[in-house]
Amino acid sequence: MTINQLSIFMENRSGTLIKALELMKKSKIQIIASTIADTAEYGIYRIICSEPTRAYKELKEAGVAVALSDVFAIELDDEPGRAADAVRTFSDAGLSITYMYSFLLNGKGILIFRTNDNEHAREVIILNNLKFISESDLSQWK
Amino acid sequence: MLLTNANYKMSYSNYFNPELETMPVGQLHELQLKRLKQTVRHCMNAPFYQKEFQKRGITPDDIQSLEDIRKLPFTTKEDLRENYPFGLSCIPLKDCVRLHSSSGTTGNPTVVLHSQKDLDEWANAVARCLWMVGSRPEDIFQNSAGYGMFTAGLGFQYGAEKVGMLTVPAAAGNTTRQIKFIKDFGTTVLHAIPSYASRIYDVMKEEGVDPQKDTQLRVLCIGAEPHSEEQRKRIENQLGVKAYNSYGISEMMGPGVAFECQEQNGLHIWEDYFIVEIIDPVTLEPVPDGQLGELVLTTINREAMPLLRYRTRDLTRFLPGECPCGRHHRRIDRLQGRSDDMIILKGVNIFPIQIEKILLKFKELSTDYFIVIDTKDGNDIMTIEVEINQMFTDDFIRLQNLEKEITRQLKDEILITPKVRLVPKGTLVTSDEKKAVRVKDLRKLF
Numbered sequence: 001m002t003i004n005q006l007s008i009f010m011e012n013r014s015g016t017l018i019k020a021l022e023l024m025k026k027s028k029i030q031i032i033a034s035t036i037a038d039t040a041e042y043g044i045y046r047i048i049c050s051e052p053t054r055a056y057k058e059l060k061e062a063g064v065a066v067a068l069s070d071v072f073a074i075e076l077d078d079e080p081g082r083a084a085d086a087v088r089t090f091s092d093a094g095l096s097i098t099y100m101y102s103f104l105l106n107g108k109g110i111l112i113f114r115t116n117d118n119e120h121a122r123e124v125i126i127l128n129n130l131k132f133i134s135e136s137d138l139s140q141w142k
Numbered sequence: 143m144l145l146t147n148a149n150y151k152m153s154y155s156n157y158f159n160p161e162l163e164t165m166p167v168g169q170l171h172e173l174q175l176k177r178l179k180q181t182v183r184h185c186m187n188a189p190f191y192q193k194e195f196q197k198r199g200i201t202p203d204d205i206q207s208l209e210d211i212r213k214l215p216f217t218t219k220e221d222l223r224e225n226y227p228f229g230l231s232c233i234p235l236k237d238c239v240r241l242h243s244s245s246g247t248t249g250n251p252t253v254v255l256h257s258q259k260d261l262d263e264w265a266n267a268v269a270r271c272l273w274m275v276g277s278r279p280e281d282i283f284q285n286s287a288g289y290g291m292f293t294a295g296l297g298f299q300y301g302a303e304k305v306g307m308l309t310v311p312a313a314a315g316n317t318t319r320q321i322k323f324i325k326d327f328g329t330t331v332l333h334a335i336p337s338y339a340s341r342i343y344d345v346m347k348e349e350g351v352d353p354q355k356d357t358q359l360r361v362l363c364i365g366a367e368p369h370s371e372e373q374r375k376r377i378e379n380q381l382g383v384k385a386y387n388s389y390g391i392s393e394m395m396g397p398g399v400a401f402e403c404q405e406q407n408g409l410h411i412w413e414d415y416f417i418v419e420i421i422d423p424v425t426l427e428p429v430p431d432g433q434l435g436e437l438v439l440t441t442i443n444r445e446a447m448p449l450l451r452y453r454t455r456d457l458t459r460f461l462p463g464e465c466p467c468g469r470h471h472r473r474i475d476r477l478q479g480r481s482d483d484m485i486i487l488k489g490v491n492i493f494p495i496q497i498e499k500i501l502l503k504f505k506e507l508s509t510d511y512f513i514v515i516d517t518k519d520g521n522d523i524m525t526i527e528v529e530i531n532q533m534f535t536d537d538f539i540r541l542q543n544l545e546k547e548i549t550r551q552l553k554d555e556i557l558i559t560p561k562v563r564l565v566p567k568g569t570l571v572t573s574d575e576k577k578a579v580r581v582k583d584l585r586k587l588f
Contacts, residue, residue, distance in 0.1 A: 005536070007534075007535075007536035009530050009534045009541075009564075009566050010566065011565045011566050011569060016566070037538070039538070041563055041564065042541075042563075042564055042565070044536060044538065046536065063567055063568045064566070064567070065530045065531065065534040065566045065567050066534065067534050067535050067536045069535070069536045
């Protein structure tokens with residue numbers, strides 16, 4: 001239901017993104033999806049990748065401010081309107097989405113998100129029989 | 143009748159100079175005034191002070207109370223440099239028996255002259271300190287400070303001999319040999335700078351020596367380098383000792399100026415040797431007790447080269463209240479950096495150490511920080527860059543709250559709201575640089 005996401009703390013200064021990417025390259029980590037959220041001062045670079053636990057360890061050893069966190073990963077049919085349907089389910093249950101991004105995997109849309117109440121979100125996913133992916137679905141890039 | 147060692151131990155006083163150390167405050171002030179008057183008169187033998195007194199239109203007779211010390215001129219390190227080498231000498235050179243000199247990174251070094259009486263008094267002050275932390279003639283004292291011009295070598299040497307300890311003048315370096323001496327001679331009291339005490343522990347570990355089982359170390363005197371309470375506790379636990387903070391300054395003599403007692407709560411500064419002031423480095427006015435300021439010392443017990451109101455540039459504060467140890471000499475807080483580092487912003491004096499103290503409380507931050515002062519639209523702005531360490535979590539709200547909390551606590555301490563900027567670890571200066579530059583002032587001075 002959830003997968004590991006890497007979050008890297010980044011300063012808004014040229015050269016910081018490339019530094020993180022070079023480290024991932026050196027460790028032969030495949031980036032599957034990523035997004036940068038920014039404020040005026042700093043940003044958080046969030047990444048779904050092939051081996052998040054190893055990537056986390058190696059980035060940490062290199063002195064990078066990095067966190068590993070569980071995010072929900074819902075699988076949707078690749079057609080218009082499915083994201084709206086999924087988010088509606090959560091919204092009707094009174095849940096808020098803190099952030100969200102998406103990508104395509106094996107012809108399916110994957111919605112990555114965090115909510116304000118993870119336990120409640122789990123219940124909603126089970127109750128509504130929503131499909132989700134797990135870490136092993138990403139291991140084909142290992 | 144011959145006494146055994148055990149009997150000796152029972153008969154020791156807690157004080158090396160019982161009368162002077164426990165003298166009631168009133169008497170201590172009388173003694174200070176007597177010695178201050180003598181000192182000021184004696185200073186008229188130095189051409190430098192003659193000129194300074196003339197400039198101010200004062201004579202030694204103007205000193206009638208301790209408060210009158212504020213009529214006297216300050217003396218600075220620059221004064222010592224400009225009058226290099228012997229311009230502040232108050233006795234003929236033939237009556238001096240030693241000189242110490244501090245390295246001058248810019249210009250002339252400073253020279254401090256000593257008569258035989260000065261050396262005896264110095265040894266007495268150090269002996270008083272060593273006795274205060276529990277050293278007795280049965281102890282074996284090892285000094286790992288550099289000998290020669292560095293005052294902590296000879297200063298501790300003569301003081302330890304005065305206590306009557308067997309002394310091991312091991313001097314600096316050769317850690318393996320230091321450890322062999324500690325083990326073979328049964329060293330119980332060690333003097334070392336804090337970083338070297340840690341180094342000794344590291345090498346002991348490498349060599350399979352357990353300081354708590356294989357040595358008899360019990361007292362460690364540490365000084366010369368600023369260190370935190372955490373550092374002290376760590377060294378104490380590692381070596382299985384009690385560590386006491388020592389403060390010395392070569393212009394005053396060297397070690398023996400102030401020292402912690404066994405309460406480990408502030409350093410007693412010997413007021414029969416010095417008149418102690420703590421001033422605002424800008425207004426030069428005394429600060430209230432408890433407030434951080436620059437330590438200013440007047441020697442009242444020296445022959446060769448007395449100094450009036452010497453600006454040490456060291457920052458500290460008076461600790462209020464009586465000390466349970468029974469000594470009435472006031473206590474100063476552990477030294478907190480240099481007044482040269484002071485920043486003036488919107489009329490407020492700020493010391494980087496105040497900022498550092500707050501930042502250390504946040505476990506989300508590394509120990510590095512960087513302060514930038516700049517002017518924007520005519521307003522001075524202080525930006526403090528702090529490093530997020532690996533406690534980082536994927537949560538903007540928490541980062542924003544952290545930023546707010548740091549800002550709030552800093553404002554409480556420095557009375558100005560700084561702009562706090564979170565940056566990733568490793569962005570700022572690394573702490574292994576010997577003297578990390580932590581402040582950048584970009585303000586244009588008109």
